[in-house]
Amino acid sequence: MDNISLVVIGQGYVGLPLAREATRAGITVVGLDLSMAVVDGLNSGRSHVDDLSDADVSEMLDAGYKATSDYSAVRSADYVVVCVPTPLSADGNPDLAPVEASMRSIAKNLVRETTVILESTT
Numbered sequence: 001m002d003n004i005s006l007v008v009i010g011q012g013y014v015g016l017p018l019a020r021e022a023t024r025a026g027i028t029v030v031g032l033d034l035s036m037a038v039v040d041g042l043n044s045g046r047s048h049v050d051d052l053s054d055a056d057v058s059e060m061l062d063a064g065y066k067a068t069s070d071y072s073a074v075r076s077a078d079y080v081v082v083c084v085p086t087p088l089s090a091d092g093n094p095d096l097a098p099v100e101a102s103m104r105s106i107a108k109n110l111v112r113e114t115t116v117i118l119e120s121t122t
């Protein structure tokens with residue numbers, strides 16, 4: 001398949017390095033995060049994750065990566081990988097609210113043939 005497009009949802013400790021490796025592999029990557037501080041920082045070439053430097057983010061931007069908080073990016077994706085957090089809730093079970101919220105937003109923008117992969121711990 002030519003010009004594979006990927007949306008990585010959640011640009012934290014899991015999602016951002018995944019976005020970098022996919023960008024390096026020649027995939028067109030959009031990093032989606034609800035935090036505007038994260039989105040604006042990444043689009044300005046700033047990393048907030050220890051494993052990536054600002055230079056790594058600049059390299060990604062040069063290769064076509066961009067960050068957004070807009071779930072309509074899912075409409076033009078071949079693949080979507082969900083890397084949102086699953087913190088422990090008060091009763092000690094995983095809090096799936098971020099995963100469920102993300103899936104609802106994906107569903108509103110999902111088109112035929114798009115593959116959705118859940119990377120978050122469940």
Ligand SMILES: NC(=O)c1ccc[n+]([C@@H]2O[C@H](COP(=O)([O-])OP(=O)(O)OC[C@H]3O[C@@H](n4cnc5c(N)ncnc54)[C@H](O)[C@@H]3O)[C@@H](O)[C@H]2O)c1
Binds near residue numbers: 013035102
């Ligand atoms: N950190 C690890 O080493 C590791 C390893 C394996 C699996 N995991 C799992 O991967 C998942 C992500 O972990 P992490 O450490 O990257 O989390 P993180 O907190 O570093 O990053 C999560 C990002 O998701 C964003 N987010 C939250 N809700 C969102 C939503 N509805 N839509 C879009 N963005 C949203 C947050 O703003 C944040 O930037 C968790 O389920 C975790 O258990 C983590």
